[in-house]
Amino acid sequence: MARKIVLGINGAHDAAACIVVDGELVVAVPEERLSRVKYHEGYPFKAVDYCLRVAGLRSLGEVDSVVINRYTHNDYEPEIRRSGFDGELVINPSHHLLHAYYAWVASDFRRPAVLVLDGSGYNYGEYERRGSPLIGPPPQYSEMEEAESMYAVGEDGSLELVRKKWGLWDSMKPFMRFPSLGHMFSAASQYIFGHFQHAGKTMGLAPYGDASAFPEPFIEYDGDDLVFDTTWVTKLPPRSDLPAHLDPICRNLAAKVQEELEPAVIHLCKVIHEATGSEELALSGGVGLNSVANGLILRQTPFSKLFVTPASGDSGIAIGAALYGYHRLTGDRPRWRAYDNYHGQKYDDRDVADAVAGAADFVRAESVPRVVEAAVADLVDGKFVGWFEGASEFGPRALGHRSIICDPRPGDMRDRLNARVKFREPFRPYAASVLAEHVKEYFDVAADDPFMMTVAPLLPQQIEVIRSVCHVDDTCRIQTVDPEHQGLYRRLIEHFHEVTGVPMVLNTSFNIRGEPIVETPQDAIRCFLSCNLDVLYLNGLRITKLTTGGSGAPATLVPHLVEDVSLAATTESVGGGASVPSYFCRTRTGQRVPVDADEYTLLHLIDAERSIAGIAAALPGRSEAEVVDAVDDLRQRGMVRLARAAVGARERSER
Template sequence: MSKPIYVLGTGLSHDGSACLLKDGEVCVAIEKERITRIKHDGFCDSEAMQYCLDAEGISFDDVSAVVQNANFSNFDRGNKIFHGQPRIIPDHVKTVTISHHLAHAYSVVGTSPFDDMAVLVIDGCGSSWDDCLDLDGAHVPEAQPGADFNHLFFEKDSYYLYEKGKLRPVYKDFSPFGYFLKGYSMCPPTTKHSIGGLYSGVSQYVFQGMEDPGKLMGLAPYGRPGVYDFQAFECRDGRVFVNYDWMKHFNRPRVRYEDLAENFDYYADIAYWMQREIERALLYLVNHRFEHQPHKNLGYAGGVALNAVANAKLLKQTGFEDFYFQPAAADNGLAIGCAYYGWLEVLGQERIKHDASPYFGKSYEAEELYPAMQTYAGKISYRRLPEDEAINRTAELLAEGKVVAWFEKGSEFGPRALGHRSILADPRNPDVREHINRNVKFREDFRPFAPSVPLEKAGVYFDCDYPSPYMILVAPTREEWKKEIPAVVHADGSARVQTVTESVSPNYYRLLNKFGELTGVYVLLNTSFNKKGMPIVETPKEALDFFMECALDALVIDGCLIEKAAVAQAPRKVDEKKEWEKGLGSLYPENVGI
């Protein structure tokens, strides 16, 4: 048997990550925040790289190439120091650095189902002109700024063609940085004229944090049309520019936690207006790129590609026929693109089509769960169940109105929980949304929840004629089902749907179908296994800790059903390890209750 070929990719940005390819396929990948437990953690990549190597049981000596994304000026002493932090890549390992949008584009190339496609990248800020490796052959509408200013112009959108195994740039647009305009309360925090930059600026205005554009999308349906008629963007000559004159009308940025509740309509109206403006700008830009260089298929990445509402408009109002939305579209996906660039371009290997799975985290052994459970001796009951029985019992609990956390094998890569690190509930219960927001996730009441549904049944409940496996598209809920599944229907009647297939997620698919058999409704409320401001749980211990501090009713970890004891007992001297091996929960046996 020949020795495997490994390539390690790493994204040195906010939302840092690492991805390890084995013979051209993802064998493990992780976002740094899942390890450090710091939301959006990034930049120095040592923890994420080590996680991948350890999960595969290899060292850097086994890696043929490391490919990274960062601005070249941020490195010191070769690759040894990044932003003042030491890195762990040995000197003898071949290391290649690529530019930002190129990494995003290869994250699409590597994971897309298409053999050939157009690739679009739109975000808040990419690499500077000086650092771009993909300018040759691209149409750049603005003249080169000149050597003294190249470092101040940054990528804002890029368009490529991937055909016959090669990616080539077609159109790239740049913008000066926006920090000279900080006097505006909604000023883009990155480039002056990027769609993603302005969306982040408005998010900062409404939520006090640039990391919350998803919240802005969730708030928008509560706003009223016609309150604001400013055009946030000027669209001309195939380009999108941010207007600034209208910003002087907005001088009430949120500064206190209470401001949102006290002025809810004001901020909701802003969110509604901004969402409509984002959609207008995107439709203009995407249709222009299609006319400039048409193609049947479009792969899409960059932070703006996470806007599920706008994505649904692109499906219906552009010339492209088929779409692939990269599930880790933001900077957490850079590592995936870097790894595939290493495989395809650095090593010159053939592309191997990805199997559509987003579950890139390592699996945890039962032995790793047991020590975590010992922490809560006397406070929990558990039972290890055969796979079918675990699925059936979980479906029964959900049908009884319980809120259940579902933890299975390797974690999802990206911002959405897709059935491996999920909190699940019955969508028929109109009160469960408020209960989970207030007592489980501890977040704002307006935040919506997504439905998971078997792909073949999605059209029954939603006006959804397109697969949405990564929860990155919204669809209208069919009128006859709005009152039947209220917990997953947003204020405007829409839902951010996840379609589930047996080939990608067999156990979650079976759980959905078992719940459907019991209730007649083949839909589950699915939200990420975390609370406000916390990354999605990664390990069994993190899952147990969160389970014990909130109002979850049950936790299922790889077939082990865990519930809280009705009456907590003081720990006693029992051979818990022996009981664990027998498979019947023993913390303590009399508290199993099932």
């Protein structure tokens, strides 16, 4: 019997692809992991090719059905047809329905209520002309878009629509104004951080603010319905030039939208519970990434079980599209093969060896017989460790396959990690990966959470024990790690527990500010060389980098600018004359890192040929030791990487 193969595609923001074969998810990947452009928008060419390759398919011609979610003004049918596909192409079934399929199937619940909360889906007229199912009665205007959706599983085992709310846009520019929970949060994130995608930052900033600074409600309640005021953002003063955590308006606005969001989510959970009578809730859509609100659901609603899709944002639409397409094609409910979120490919020893060989002049790799013990020794020694193994996670949470980890006990680890490794704002919190059987010894949790989608309060007596995973409001986002966890990550935490008495590590995604999580071994090494990570464990290899402090002759090392870093200087006109120039280094993600005039001059002398001693000779008045220190500081700030002296000589001989 021929296999049934379905490709699901999200071709909007957070583009992604997924392949389901005979009802089982075989592979899924976000386009951003491959393009290295965060929140990649558009047709996911690289992700589609990746999924075909991992699934063992030669072309789209072997696929039976393609289901694609895309903006209504885009048309990707030519790309799909030119790739050899001649099967059924399903375009824009309900955006919320695809979120719901992912939540329903991945939850593995028997008869869940399914709640979809995000910014918005697409408009009723688009769905009607596509023949989309489960869109309910027509709203007042055909251009109204999905604002929230509720589903249940019927007695025949299929998804049924319980309720759908539609809304009209007030504006998209300069701020998103639409009557939904997601866009309320997006508008605040646009104001505070300059982009609607930064809702996670807004959630992290909220405990630093005072919601009472905005006394008027953004949401009111009319029976079961939420009534949104979308005018509040128009009344805000112009955004100051201060960083968000130093601006009281930004802090207070973050607190306000979080305070409005939490009771609204609880309200809708109670509404869907009353409508369905289910004890199980499956939640998806971008609002599902608000782990603080998620942590309240089992405490404040009648539901006894909760599942939040690990990729609740729109990348998860690709998975929902593939699952929906299979159900549509065969009439059978897809199967969820494993309770995990590792949907990418596994990279073998040859892939790792090639990546290491490509960076051989910058790193040292050694095979260690007891990898777990070596990694724990590094953690206890206060090192920041990159951990790479197995198939990549799908979605925004690193779950031990593409993670940066460190000891959660020292109080300064969070600040150092933000400043020197992740290069992100100082208020940003970190998560903990905790042995599942010990989680209640440290946190007031309502249930296990293997996907790091909920926040829980710390028990008061443990706050000072694990200070670096404790946010300012004494909470922490947690990942419970059970004994069946894939790979060595569980064993690493077990050994850390044996050595320290603490059954957890601080865990954050393996990336730096503005970049997607690493996908390949090459990505991992590149990121490792672009920040102040101390050591990288790559499929069991222990990899270290050259540093001035670790070299017997640091002045002989040859500094290189980190890949895609550029230098710039700006001079403003003041009263008809030029001001003092400002110097900065622009990273590959667009971040501007200020440097002083001496650092700027030094950076301009870095040509991948001169050693530190050679650069010092070109800087009159600066000693070799001073230049060594200056180069090392630039390395720690993510601008410079160091190579052995032979590199420059080889490059000259190749020219």
